[in-house]
Amino acid sequence: xxxxxxxxxxxxxxxxxxxxxxxxxxxxxxxxxxxxxxxxxxxxxxxxxxxxxxxxxxxxxxxxxxxxxxxxxxxxxxxxxxxxxxxxxxxxxxxxxxxxxxxxxxxxxxxxxxxxxxxxxxxxxxxxxxxxxxxxxxxxxxxxxxxxxxxxxxxxxxxxxxxxxxxxxxxxxxxxxxxxxxxxxxxxxxxxxxxxxxxxxxxxxxxxxxxxxxxxxxxxxxxxxxxxxxxxxxxxxxxxxxxxxxxxxxxxxxxxxxxxxxxxxxxxxxxxxxxxxxxxxxxxxxxxxxxxxxxxxxxxxxxxxxxxxxxxxxxxxxxxxxxxxxxxxxxxxxxxxxxxxxxxxxxxxxxxxxxxxxxxxxxxxxxxxxxxxxxxxxxxxxxxxxxxxxxxxxxxxxxxxxxxxxxxxxxxxxxxxxxxxxxxxxxxxxx
Numbered sequence: 001x002x003x004x005x006x007x008x009x010x011x012x013x014x015x016x017x018x019x020x021x022x023x024x025x026x027x028x029x030x031x032x033x034x035x036x037x038x039x040x041x042x043x044x045x046x047x048x049x050x051x052x053x054x055x056x057x058x059x060x061x062x063x064x065x066x067x068x069x070x071x072x073x074x075x076x077x078x079x080x081x082x083x084x085x086x087x088x089x090x091x092x093x094x095x096x097x098x099x100x101x102x103x104x105x106x107x108x109x110x111x112x113x114x115x116x117x118x119x120x121x122x123x124x125x126x127x128x129x130x131x132x133x134x135x136x137x138x139x140x141x142x143x144x145x146x147x148x149x150x151x152x153x154x155x156x157x158x159x160x161x162x163x164x165x166x167x168x169x170x171x172x173x174x175x176x177x178x179x180x181x182x183x184x185x186x187x188x189x190x191x192x193x194x195x196x197x198x199x200x201x202x203x204x205x206x207x208x209x210x211x212x213x214x215x216x217x218x219x220x221x222x223x224x225x226x227x228x229x230x231x232x233x234x235x236x237x238x239x240x241x242x243x244x245x246x247x248x249x250x251x252x253x254x255x256x257x258x259x260x261x262x263x264x265x266x267x268x269x270x271x272x273x274x275x276x277x278x279x280x281x282x283x284x285x286x287x288x289x290x291x292x293x294x295x296x297x298x299x300x301x302x303x304x305x306x307x308x309x310x311x312x313x314x315x316x317x318x319x320x321x322x323x324x325x326x327x328x329x330x331x332x333x334x335x336x337x338x339x340x341x342x343x344x345x346x347x348x349x350x351x352x353x354x355x356x357x358x359x360x361x362x363x364x365x366x367x368x369x370x371x372x373x374x375x376x377x378x379x380x381x382x383x384x385x386x387x388x389x390x391x392x393x394x395x396x397x398x399x400x401x402x403x404x405x406x407x408x409x410x411x412x413x414x415x416x417x418x419x420x421x422x423x424x425x426x427x428x429x430x431x
Contacts, residue, residue: 007264008222010249011332013229014268014322016276017247018300018309020334021269022046024417025062025225026424033220034070034212035063037227038255039245041078041109041139042087043132044227049422055094060087061225064098069223071098072208075105076245076255078139079151081197083109088204102201103208103256104152108194110164111185112171113138119181140244142167151205154198157191164191209257216262224252224263230322231361238361238368241280249326267417268328270319270407272336274312275300284312284348284373298338313375315348316410321361323413332417333404337426342380345403348373349410378403388420393430 009028013019026048029035042058048065049055055065059079063069073079079102091098113135120137142148147167153160168187175181216222226247231237233247245251253260273294276282286294291311294300300309322328339345351358351371362368381397388395396418404415418428 008216008224008258008262009265009267010224010226010252010263011267011269012226012249012322012326012328013232013247014270014319014326014328014331015229015274015315016231016278017044017228018275018277019229019269019271020332020419021226022048022057022062023334023419023422023424023427024267024269024332025223026050026065027417027427028223029061029063029069029225030066031221032063032069032223034072034215034222035061036072036074036208036212036222036224036256036258037061037077038074038224038252039076039247040227040243041134041136042080042083043134043136043243046227050424053094055091057091058087059084060091060098060100063223063225064091064096064100065094067096067099069099071100072212072256073100073102073106074208074256075103076251077103078107078109078136078143078245080109080114080134081154081194081201083134085197085200100204101206101208101211102151102204104150104205105207105209106151107139107143107148108151108154109135109139110149110167110171110194111190112168112175112183113142115181115183115185116171116175119175119179137244138171142170145170151198151201154194155202155205157195160195160198161191164194212256212258216258222258224249224256224258230325231318233325236321236325236361238280239363239365241278249328266327266329267332268319268322268326268330268413269332269334270322270415271298271314271334272339272403273298273314274318275309276312277307277309281369281371282310282312283317283351283368283371284315284346285310286312290342294338298335313346313348313373314407315373316407317348317351317359317361319407320359320411323411328413330414330416331407331411332419333407333415334419336400336418337384337420339380340383345378345380346373346375347378347403347406347410349376350374376406378406384420389426389428393418393428396428 116138
């Protein structure tokens, strides 16, 4: 029997997304044989800067920018074929020949899903999550209704037509009879367009679960790249202000077909402060000059939407849950440079909910809406020494190292990766 020699690493978001996962993934991707997405769709975005060139990706894994790793879109991802073709063209324009595989079991975002998305957000009112209107929630709903269309179906016109008839009529009836809206696009137009998409994507569609199984058996290295963050997880997040998939590391098994027991290392990416695109209560949110400084210094605008992100102080109640639910082996702490020159840094260690101290994320929406942050205030550190990434962890200002030590004690997880700038090399690996 072949021995399993490889290391499998997972990188997941420990907050609301936008934690800097793209940079941390990029740090490891060049040395990986496979880089894999396991959930979400083109509602998530990540920005990578490689040798001064900025890449903004939404669906294809970050490994694509190196040319060497094989990038895989797993079955747990939902795929907009047009968005995927556009992104393939985007990386080709930047001189990259994409080594890309898309699971034949991944579900396809249809035009009626996108139409439904906007209508449903209006229907949900104050409980809407702030959708990106890319059809994510409706396609996951259709998956569970068993009305879904998968990538393999685009290559089999008779089966595609059979499934499309069912899915289209369901969506049309829902829009027109329940939501009093009109679905403008015809079934025939969808069929012809998506059969053509299938032919354009045919060379990328594979059984990726078997590919990854064989890769692991032969000793290849695999990097799983999460999108979004734990508070957006549809089960463990601040429901219903979540995304429509599971963002936790445990979803890797179902989203790719790779056994969870084979994962050696789970890195949770934590931004040194907080940001959020979309609606929901946000206990440690701040406004005014401090908020503007964080937003501008950190470039806190959505990769996918361009929307200004809400910002706040670091919330360790949230990170505590991320450590526990994901089974994190370590934390990568990002954007510490954005906190330069703050004289004091409040850190939320618990919530006050109607006079009760709460240290874990509540399921109760009433409690979360009523939560006010309990802060401990730590001293700031001014500017970082020049080229600090070349000098090592011990050369960081003492107050910054105290900030990191405080986080570790509060959430019971070591901080092993410290990011002090957007470029790949501006990273310190802590021994």
